Amino acid sequence: MGYMLSVRNLQTAFHTDAGEIVSVEDVSFDLNPGETLGIVGESGCGKSVTSLSIIRLLGKSGRISKGEIQFENQDLAKMNEKEMRKIRGGRISMIFQEPMTSLNPVFTIGYQMQETICLHLQMGKKESRAYAIEMLKKVGIPRAESVIDNYPHELSGGMRQRVMIAMALSCKPKLLIADEPTTALDVTIQAQILELMKKLRKESGTSIMLITHDLGVVAEMADRIIVMYAGQVIESADVYTLFDHPAHPYTIGLMNSIPTVDLDDSKRLESITGTVPSMYQKIRGCRFCNRCKYVTERCRNEAPPLTQQGEGHLARCFFAGNLPQKKEA
Amino acid sequence: MFNYIIRRILIAIPILLGITIIDFLIVNMAPGNPVDMMVSPNVTGAALELKKAALGLNQPLYVQYWHWLVNILQLNFGYSMTTYQPVGDMLAQRIGPTMLLMGLSLIVGLLIAVPLGIVSATHQNSTLDYVATGGAFFGVSIPNFFLGLGLIYIFAVRLKVLPSSGMFTLGGNNGIADTAAHLVLPVIVLAVQIAGQDIRYVRSGMLEILGQDYLRTARAKGLKESVVINRHALRNALITIITVIGMQIPLLFGGAVITEQIFAWPGIGQLTIDSISGRDYPTLMAINLIAAVMVLAANLLTDIMYSVVDPRVKYN
Known part of the structure; x- marks a missing residue:
């Protein structure tokens, strides 16, 4: 190639x-x-x-x-x-x-x-x-x-x-x-x-x-997007896949925090709580675990590898593909 | 630009007037006067009073100042109260040696400080940087008279390779080589001090610029590091360097009081000391006036130079 x-x-x-x-x-x-x-x-x-x-x-x-x-x-x-x-x-x-x-x-x-x-x-x-x-x-x-x-x-x-x-x-x-x-x-x-x-x-x-x-x-x-978090690639896919089927909770969070035109005015825009861990911190498990809504004991102790989610779609999460997708506004 | 220069010169006139008034007051407030310096067992009090009247010292201060000012406006510096020579002639005699000494010291100082300041900024926290900043600290800290006397002891007294004082060897041929030999030690003393100050200015000015985004752009273009530093960074650091030079130009005319005294250099600095100890008002005032004019002129020149090196600076 x-x-x-x-x-x-x-x-x-x-x-x-x-x-x-x-x-x-x-x-x-x-x-x-x-x-x-x-x-x-x-x-x-x-x-x-x-x-x-x-x-x-x-x-x-x-x-x-x-x-x-x-x-x-x-x-x-x-x-x-x-x-x-x-x-x-x-x-x-x-x-x-x-x-x-x-x-x-x-x-x-x-x-x-x-x-x-x-x-x-x-x-x-x-x-x-x-x-x-x-x-x-x-x-x-x-x-x-x-x-x-x-x-x-x-x-x-x-x-x-x-x-x-x-x-x-x-x-x-x-x-x-x-x-x-x-x-x-x-x-x-x-x-x-x-x-x-x-x-x-x-x-x-x-x-x-x-x-x-x-x-x-x-x-x-x-054409293609890679999403980085705390110095690592956490998801990569072509642009359509990433926007339609984000697999990593961080990517999903990012997508949900974009304001849309038809957003209900009374609702608060979603945000990802917390901040990126500093480079000085040593993290044993998943680097996103402190901010993740779906965090489990496994995430805190074991670093997830980048796994195949579909053709040309990689994500670094144990539960990729099994998470609730975009919330409808 | 031309209008700007004219305006600056016009503004300088009241400033200069203010400076001369303050100078005149301070000089007269110092205890003693020229006549006190003539007191001896052979002089009667009446003769002293007569002398005072002859020199105009018995008049009120504002009258004395007015006389001085009127004379200055006619470019008449008056006569020395101790040597009875025209002050203008005395200054003319002294300005040459001072400009030679100070000009040379300034050039040597800058030739040391600019490259060393740049290298010490580009190699921040390296051994070289520590040596340069340490040297600069030494240069600023060591008293002129101490370094001067030390050098005289080593090179004139012990090694006997260089003369210890004056500008010419008495009875010598007054040649260039002779004067050059006399210049070596005082120039070293002054250059060490000047370089000591300037290294730190150049270094910090350069450090500020080394972090700028446009240097990353220059590197991203594929330029050599030497081009990035010597062309892109240095051109911007020139503003700092010009400021430093601008501050030191007045020294060219004011001389270095202590160093000239130690090396018996026949310049303005020595004349200053002599006129202070003799309470020689006209001479002191003339030296002060020249120093003030030079400071103002150097400031103006510095501001003009800014607009030459930095296209963002425009005067109108």
């Missing part, structure tokens, strides 16, 4: 004063060319660490301690820094959550775009400038010829995120990692950016790894 990206048993650890702490554990997934994978979960569950592991930008304290990341038949986990640099920005690129702070305030848009273009596409100054303008037009920036000489602070948040997307796609990456690309934007701009990403995906055939905590966004964009 020719997966473009295949992550196997990824484990990422961070060095802290309290010793080495495992942040992401036993994460596996595959991505086909042109496919969009959504990674969802609440803050601190390891979504971003997973994506930063793939592009190997974990900083000085982080390292991939186990597993492999097969990308176009190369293992990124074992690559040295120099080889990795050729891939970053070229074959794999990334857009970040905060468009307001992700661009360097002291360089022009053009300078920052041309930097990547010259590096990976071996273009000259003039050529790269023309290409950068072309890319800016592609992401729907009006007056691209003058915007290219603007500084980031002269543009709005939505415009800056468009610039980030233009920059990320300028070297025609095989894989685009989008870490909460619309979280910091207001809803109308969010819709525009998602529309833009869809359009560009269709044109370029780029695979997208979309990290978000917004289920609406993944429903809109993703």
Whole structure:
């Protein structure tokens, strides 16, 4: 099978004063060319660490301690820094959550775009400038010829995120990692950016790894979804299966906490009580046991494995498939 | 921008006036006056009173200040009350050596502090970082006179390789090499102090920037770490570095009082000490005025430089 990206048993650890702490554990997934994978979960569950592991930008304290990341038949986990640099920005690129702070305030848009273009596409100054303008037009920036000489602070948040997307796609990456690309934007701009990403995906055939905590966004964009909780994959399925037949109590909880249009005004929106356990806590059993409605003695003592629920549908729960589904509102 | 500069200069005028009034009051409040310094068994009280009247010291303070101000506005610094030379000439003689000494010290200090501050920020909590911050702590803490005397003892007294004081060897050829040899020790003393302060500024300024999102973006583009640090981070850290340089420019003209005294460097710092002990009001006031003008000018220059390095800063 020719997966473009295949992550196997990824484990990422961070060095802290309290010793080495495992942040992401036993994460596996595959991505086909042109496919969009959504990674969802609440803050601190390891979504971003997973994506930063793939592009190997974990900083000085982080390292991939186990597993492999097969990308176009190369293992990124074992690559040295120099080889990795050729891939970053070229074959794999990334857009970040905060468009307001992700661009360097002291360089022009053009300078920052041309930097990547010259590096990976071996273009000259003039050529790269023309290409950068072309890319800016592609992401729907009006007056691209003058915007290219603007500084980031002269543009709005939505415009800056468009610039980030233009920059990320300028070297025609095989894989685009989008870490909460619309979280910091207001809803109308969010819709525009998602529309833009869809359009560009269709044109370029780029695979997208979309990290978000917004289920609406993944429903809109993703072909397949993995749900992460406390550093583990707890459920993965194609988008229809996941929304129609969620198997893990956490996923079910997430689905039930989305407000719907026909929701009775007098009813309180459902929520999952408690918070994600911190990485410092050692948990023997299921990581979700403290917040789970259906918890049993077994869950507290034994960690459930990821089990097959149907074709391409995995869930990490002893009772997956035997739980009450969505509550009707 | 031009309007902004004009406005800043106009605002500086009342500030400067206020500074000179306060300076004048403080200088006159100090016990003693120039005539007291001339007291000797051979001088009669009447002669002293006469001298006081001749120097205008028997007039009320506001009258004295007014005379001083009117003269200054005509660019007349007056005459020294102890040497009877024109103050302007005295300053002109001293400013050269001071600028040479301080300029060199500032350059050496920055050449040490900027790279060391950056490296110690990028290698935070490494041995190198500890050595750099430890060295900076030493540089800030050690008193100038102590380090100066220590260096004189080692290099001038014991090893006899460097001169201990002055700017030229008496009876020597007054060549560049001679002055350079005289510069080594005082420059070391001053540079150690300047670098000690600046390393900490540069380090903390750089540390703040190293955590910024746009550096992650730069790395995600596939740029080399050296480019990420030296281009993307340093350009932003320049704001801190410019602030630091701006604060130290006035030193160029004010001189280093203690260090100049220890090394008998014929600069403004030494002139300051001499004029204080002689209660030489006109000279003291002239030095204060120059220092005040330089502080204001350096602040303005710093603000202008901000807008050069940071496109977000715009004045209008």
